[in-house]
Amino acid sequence: MKEMNLNKELPVVIIPDTILLPENNMKLKIGKTTGSEIYSRVAKDDFYGIALAVKEPNSNGLYIESDFYQIGTLIKIENIKEMRDFYQLSVKIIERGKSLSLIKQIIKLSMK
Numbered sequence: 001m002k003e004m005n006l007n008k009e010l011p012v013v014i015i016p017d018t019i020l021l022p023e024n025n026m027k028l029k030i031g032k033t034t035g036s037e038i039y040s041r042v043a044k045d046d047f048y049g050i051a052l053a054v055k056e057p058n059s060n061g062l063y064i065e066s067d068f069y070q071i072g073t074l075i076k077i078e079n080i081k082e083m084r085d086f087y088q089l090s091v092k093i094i095e096r097g098k099s100l101s102l103i104k105q106i107i108k109l110s111m112k
Contacts, residue, residue, distance in 0.1 A: 011041035011049040013075065016057040020073045020093045028089040035087025039080050047077040051091075071096055 015028070030038065042049045050072040054063060074097065079090035 010045050010074075011038075012072075013038055013042070013049045013051045014054060014063070014068075015051045016054050018053070020051055020075070020096075022073070022093055022095050024093050025078070026091050026093065028091055030087045030089060032082075032086060035080070035082070035089070038077070038089070039087070042077050049075055049077065051075045051093075073097075 018026075018028075020026070038049075052068045052072050054067050055069060056067070058067075074094040076092045076094060077089055078092050081088045
């Protein structure tokens with residue numbers, strides 16, 4: 001893994017049950033409400049974000065810091081298309097890294 005110093009807070013994108021391999025691309029199909037929320041968060045940071053996996057998904061979607069694995073993945077949303085019933089995201093997977101801390105009710109993640 002190459003060393004990166006991203007001393008910046010980025011939006012968190014929760015991607016359950018998915019393995020993200022660095023230097024790859026993937027397409028994600030996301031529900032309308034969640035897709036719209038992801039878009040508004042990552043648009044503020046040049047479409048970069050941190051993808052985190054949860055240890056055990058829950059039905060209400062509310063999580064605390066201990067629900068997440070400590071390794072996050074730097075991603076860039078390269079394209080987002082609004083479809084009739086969902087959003088389709090084209091995601092570039094850039095690099096994995098250890099999360100430093102989650103703040104602001106799991107909205108932001110600092111990562112180096």
